[in-house]
Amino acid sequence: MGNASQAIKVMIVDDSAVVRGIVRRLLDADPQLEVAAVASNGEMALKALRQHRVDVVLLDIEMPVMGGLDALRRIVVEHPSVKVIMVSTLTRRNAEISLEALRMGAADYVAKPEAGIAAATEFGRDLIAKVKALAASRGSRPVVAPLSPHRPAANLGMRHGRAQRPMVRALGIGASTGGPPALLKMFRALQGAGARQPILVTQHMPATFTALLAEQIERAAGRPCAEGRDGEPVQPGRIYVAPGGWHMTVENGPTSPVIRLDQGAPEHFCRPAVDPMLRSLAAVYGDGAVAAILTGMGADGALGCEAVARAGGRFITQDRATSAVWGMPAAAAATGLAEAVLPLDDIGPWLRRATENAA
Template sequence: MISVLVVDDSATVRRIVTTALETDPGVAVVGQAVDGEHALDLAQELAPDAVVLDIEMPVLDGLAALRRLRAANPRLPVIMFSTLTERGAMKTLEALSLGASDYVTKPTGTDSLSASVREIADQLVPKIRALVGTARSLDSGGQPVPPPPLARPSPAVAPQVLMVGCSTGGPDALASLVSELPFNLRVPVVVVQHMPPVFTAMFASRLDRVSALSVSEAVDGEPLRAGHVYVAPGDRHLSLHRVEDRVLARIDAGPPENFCRPSVDVLFRSGAHVYGPAALGVVLTGMGHDGTAGARAVQTTGGTVLAQDQASSVVWGMPGAVVAAGLAHEVLALDKIAARLVELVRG
């Protein structure tokens, strides 16, 4: 059984979140806190497996409570409960930088009660299960899964594009990665991070502040330039298309793949088609298996695939699926990936 502490100053929200979580018979809400101070007391008393934490609260807000929860228990999964607004996005991204494990967005006020419960359950339950599973494995001294034989040791040609896909734990991993890439990188970098609208534009701005490269949300029809990072807009696929001697970004609202839009598979598949053996895909931390089919396309056309290792991933779902399928040419700790990318680009 997974025990969860729900923290929100609204009694209605606490009731809806509790109902949503307990649609899963393997999850039990063991406590409800009305503010950050109350949450700290209950977390110490109840020792929950995970915390769902509102951001805007009286007495002690979610960010301050998060800092203290993290100081007391660095591995405790904490999922922020955020509004789908610019302010909510800004606060959520700050929470992720402070060590929040992930976030979910609150339903709009126009949703019915039953629709709100379903939406929260669909977002929250899988994330709690994945994060708690990872935390329990680490706490029990579980050993990382050894990878199967790698596809091949090195690419046949120097990459002309870097494509990066991630989900849970991705914002922090991407910030670490792009901050280590040099200003004179000779190729474009294209990123799919599973994120809703509003969040992605702010996330791109946050990455731009920590990177020597220019970072922006991708715009439909813009040509890719070396030394620039393009982030897929929320709720839109990002794919690459060649027009004469230029490669252009295409943004569309095609059907979700792997329940995701944007989808890593869409990006990787298009990049493999455009660049062939000069395509390089990187799969970072995340839930699910988005990126596996795309990695297979990259490998089939002679490109290169790198995957983040289990020990440095918040959730080893996406990279783990790529590794298990034998599609990763190298499996690296997060702090080793940027240097390896630079090495490969420079041939």
């Protein structure tokens, strides 16, 4: 396994011995990971956490004695440095519980694989990538060299020595790991802003989750929000969430822009992905496009942000300190084209000012 002291320590918590075995085999195959403990319920998990060093807990939802949510409540208080990934079957009820778990402090969610080798392979790749990203986020080393907080980067909207502020016509928001609570906080800050612009959101999530996320965003934002539907006109003031399993883009229609959904190849192993959405916003809205990249692992969104900037639009990213994983926002900031790198609390107000066309 290499240097055991440097390995990422993982605990598997699931009442199914079969599931524990499958997950353990997947983790054991990676030399950077070590299964430090296993438990069949939340109570056993809490005892194990007092006896073993653990970086990441993989936590099932429904278990005897003590279920996942009750265990999570204790873990976030008693072991705040430990990252928790909820791992459960993909049902609407479990999706609702998992979104609640994310609000309570869980870092991410992974759906248990359906039958088939391909599904298990995809599950393993997704799970291992998230474990590594979350474990890395506990350290102090940066993912890439960032811009200084609040410092504007090279601004392609500068012309003739003056900052041009075109009318903002559409917003695009991208997020992944840690995204749901960040999105809700951002949208609460936008509530009552009276924004006339449509807002497109891509959050890396499976189907079922994205529909529930749209419902939560609607309540947080106080404006209509739903999963995008292929061919529907883009309406002012509405929020469109990319459905799980589908890329969501926008294109010019006969009288107005329309939503397009497709199941093209994943980008950055993701579908939906942020890059195609932002590329389409740049193509349709040009210098009227504004984007924001929130917390998430990987680099999805960086190329899309670059397209927005080169079309004359603007984008910002979340900073490292407030990101669950500073991957996506770091990659976008590293283009050198971001207008600002901001704490989460400042992103909603910044977008509010931008959509109200304040200086």
